[in-house]
Amino acid sequence: MSVDVHAQEVRRQAMLQVMQLDVWLPRQNLPFAAASRDYLLDWACEPAQREPVEQEQISRQNDAEVGVARGQQAQNQLQQIRQSLSAGQAATAAPVAAETQPPAEAVTPEAPTPAQEIPRFALQIMRSASCLLLLDLPVAEPLQSRDPEYLLLKDILRAAKLPHEPSLLRNVEPIRWPVLSAGNLAHRQDSQAARAYVRELLSMECAQQPTSMIWLLGENAVRFANVSDEFADDFGITAFEHEWQLWSLPSLEQLLQYPTLKRQLWQSMQLRMPRWLNND
Structure with a gap:
């Protein structure tokens, strides 16, 4: 097998692996099928070829998880700052409101007047x-x-x-x-x-x-x-x-x-x- 053919096959299999497609290689000639090439029948899989791709994927995944964790941590810190500011404003505004606003009088809700029946x-x-x-x-x-x-x-x-x-x-x-039977005075x-x-x-x-x-x-x-x-x-x-x-x-x-x-x-x-x- 020439070097160019071998290099092309390696490149092809690498591209398929990047696309997460399984690579199937013939181990023997199949009946009623076209004859397989000799270098494919003698091909030896090299597991190390997938390691860079998998390592790159794992690295990207780890980077993404680290980014999410950092973003969540920053959001939690921002939320704590907002809560502390809100609590401080409420504490300073409460005495002012107590001094300026008179106490609200208790309002007793009025019972609804029952509708009077219209005789017929x-x-x-x-x-x-x-x-x-x-x-x-x-x-x-x-x-x-x-x-x-x-x-x-x-x-x-x-x-x-x-x-x-x-x-x-x-x-x-x-x-x-x-x-x-109708009008503003009908209900009276x-x-x-x-x-x-x-x-x-x-x-x-x-x-x-x-x-x-x-x-x-x-x-x-x-x-x-x-x-x-x-x-x-x-x-x-x-x-x-x-x-x-x-x-x-x-x-x-x-x-x-x-x-x-x-x-x-x-x-x-x-x-x-x-x-x-x-x-x-």
Whole structure:
């Protein structure tokens, strides 16, 4: 083997080793393959050839580790200096702050005001002679002539010796609450506002014609026509305005479901009947 070929092979293997590629050399001719060169078959690996490369890599790695250690040490020293400076500034600023700033007063956090519930109901105003009727509408629509509740109401008026065909007021338009569905004042439509609205409408209707008594049929009618929720006893009498009185009764729907309430209604009616009969 010539010196040039050997030198080229050594250089080639060195380059492959630098690239961390393993060098494979044939030990014998392989079947069905091109014949290997004689100098490759007789090649003797020299381990010392890789030592400079490995030594260089190890040296670079050690230098890098030393550099990292020194950088970490310098960073730790810088951090300690910063902490000492910060502690010194805080120690000198604390007495000044204590002298210049008055002690802060303890502030008690205010409890959030609970949002008031907005009631939802529909009421119908009717008139029969000197009696004004305010009754609940479960479906928020005016009663129809064929509704069982309306037929029962006619029977009650007939038993009370009043015109059994009541006149629908407000152009047959029910009182619906809440009035506003959006806007800045929508959240203020609480029970107090609803009560003031219903009582004002009743007062206006009573002033239109002579009124002896106001019938309240249903829970919402009783609740929002009276001055407060405390006046909610069935078949009871409470004062309204001037000489007008409120008569609290179950709803027409309850009278249909519970026949025993009709007997109580008749007994209470016999006590109240002279008031509207004498006025008529």
